[in-house]
Amino acid sequence: MFLEVDIYKKLSEFDLDVHFKINEICLGVMGPSGSGKSMTLKCIAGIETPDSGRIVLDGRVLYDSNQHINLTPQERNIGYMFQNYALFPNMTVYDNIASPLVARRLDKTIIHDSVIQLMKELHIEGLEKRYPRQLSGGQKQRVALARLLIYNAKAILLDEPFSALDEDLKGKLLKEMKTKLDAYHRPVVFVSHNKDEIITLSHEKEKWFMKKLVSILCAFALVFGLAGCGQEEKKPKKKVTITIAAAASLEKTFEETLIPRFEKKYPNVNVKGVYDSSGKLQIQIEQGLNADVFFSAATKQMDSLVDEKLVDSKSVVNLLENKLVLIKEKDTKTTVKGISNITDAKMIAVGDPEVVPAGQYAKIALTKANSWDAIQNKISLGGNVTEVLSWVESGSAEVGLVYSTDAASSSKVTVLEKVNNNLLDTPVIYPVGRVTKTKHQEEANNLIKFLQTKESKETFKKSGFTICK
Numbered sequence: 001m002f003l004e005v006d007i008y009k010k011l012s013e014f015d016l017d018v019h020f021k022i023n024e025i026c027l028g029v030m031g032p033s034g035s036g037k038s039m040t041l042k043c044i045a046g047i048e049t050p051d052s053g054r055i056v057l058d059g060r061v062l063y064d065s066n067q068h069i070n071l072t073p074q075e076r077n078i079g080y081m082f083q084n085y086a087l088f089p090n091m092t093v094y095d096n097i098a099s100p101l102v103a104r105r106l107d108k109t110i111i112h113d114s115v116i117q118l119m120k121e122l123h124i125e126g127l128e129k130r131y132p133r134q135l136s137g138g139q140k141q142r143v144a145l146a147r148l149l150i151y152n153a154k155a156i157l158l159d160e161p162f163s164a165l166d167e168d169l170k171g172k173l174l175k176e177m178k179t180k181l182d183a184y185h186r187p188v189v190f191v192s193h194n195k196d197e198i199i200t201l202s203h204e205k206e207k208w209f210m211k212k213l214v215s216i217l218c219a220f221a222l223v224f225g226l227a228g229c230g231q232e233e234k235k236p237k238k239k240v241t242i243t244i245a246a247a248a249s250l251e252k253t254f255e256e257t258l259i260p261r262f263e264k265k266y267p268n269v270n271v272k273g274v275y276d277s278s279g280k281l282q283i284q285i286e287q288g289l290n291a292d293v294f295f296s297a298a299t300k301q302m303d304s305l306v307d308e309k310l311v312d313s314k315s316v317v318n319l320l321e322n323k324l325v326l327i328k329e330k331d332t333k334t335t336v337k338g339i340s341n342i343t344d345a346k347m348i349a350v351g352d353p354e355v356v357p358a359g360q361y362a363k364i365a366l367t368k369a370n371s372w373d374a375i376q377n378k379i380s381l382g383g384n385v386t387e388v389l390s391w392v393e394s395g396s397a398e399v400g401l402v403y404s405t406d407a408a409s410s411s412k413v414t415v416l417e418k419v420n421n422n423l424l425d426t427p428v429i430y431p432v433g434r435v436t437k438t439k440h441q442e443e444a445n446n447l448i449k450f451l452q453t454k455e456s457k458e459t460f461k462k463s464g465f466t467i468c469k
Helices: 037-045 093-103 108-121 137-150 167-184 195-201 204-215 217-224 248-265 278-286 299-307 339-344 357-368 373-378 385-394 404-409 441-451 454-462
Strands: 003-010 015-022 026-030 052-057 060-064 078-081 155-159 188-192 240-247 269-276 293-295 317-322 324-329 348-351 379-382 399-403 413-418 428-434
Touching: 003 037, 015 037, 026 037, 026 195, 037 078, 037 155, 037 188, 078 137, 093 108, 093 137, 108 137, 167 195, 188 195, 240 248, 240 278, 240 441, 248 269, 248 385, 248 404, 248 441, 248 454, 269 278, 269 441, 278 293, 278 299, 293 441, 299 357, 299 428, 324 357, 324 385, 324 404, 339 357, 339 373, 348 357, 348 385, 357 385, 357 399, 373 379, 379 385, 385 399, 385 404, 385 413, 399 404, 404 413, 428 441
Parallel strands: 026 188, 078 155, 155 188, 240 269, 240 293, 348 379, 348 399
Antiparallel strands: 003 015, 003 052, 052 060, 293 428, 317 428, 324 399, 324 413
């Protein structure tokens, strides 16, 4: 069984150009954050679409730009373990593991026997009735691996599954995972920034290959656009790097258009984007995140940081307005027409209201629609709006609530309803402001001014935002 990948995708800072062909071995991909590792996996899984190229698995074409073939994630039969494991928070361990077989409508006895057997093999028996929030990091990983293996996918993608684990636990789980993958006999692509992890997971007979891979990563770095593997990059002496902490729903607009355009206008400034839910970014800034500009998806998080004097109140501008929308995957059959009958859905994805503004808005809207309490056993809570979108795109959730801009950025979803503002306490406003502790006040101010230019506003409009008056 072979996995062949030959893809190209234009990114903001570099061109992602990936070529490899593997059989039933573990291929390691190593590089720093932002180097295109996760993007490569997402392209293989069908979550992201390359600009051109071809992906073939076991003789079956999954993607071919010339032939206009682009199978959905469900059609590709590829198992994907996300960095945060992406367990359904409102499902028990048993139900999480069983979910791929339930989706295939297999006999309950077969499902039960398969789940219990895997749980024994991975030493998580007795955890059947627990929820993800009740598990340790190692237990979460084992549950995610069990769900991955029970799917019996033709290929496996692992996105830094050990990054959140301590060193002692990591060593033990590495050996366990190697044993399981060796017995699985499928192509495996394993992403990590750790050379030892890559070498450990390789097959014994292919270890020479993996060692060679590690040794030539410097050469690959040119292809992936990575930092120079020991070679110091030549930069202008006065080059400055500033960081913008921005809501996940802004990532595509910034990375593809606004940051390259700003850096062209200000060639002495590099802009690094950090994207997540506004609630998580607020916490990170409170804990000392080295950010220069904060761009929130809600006024609540910005107001809190202003009150704590962590964002300069005089710099804050309410720049954008977004809309909350109910979406489904294009090919998913559902009886749900809108908020009025959302309770008919079997699985609903929303952002975690504790940290995700889109989730906060969703909770308010569904509460006013008298639906929130009724759907508690059907909700999957995402860590940011991008995660919610990916669950709907992959069919893991029947419907989901995201921003209209997120829906517009995806060719894989259909909008069922735009949530009326009368179901919300306030409009969905995006404020931007300068972090008070920035060491680059002038550059941060220039970025905020740049985001208010006519050219930038037109870019935001094209992404689906409305400009605040």
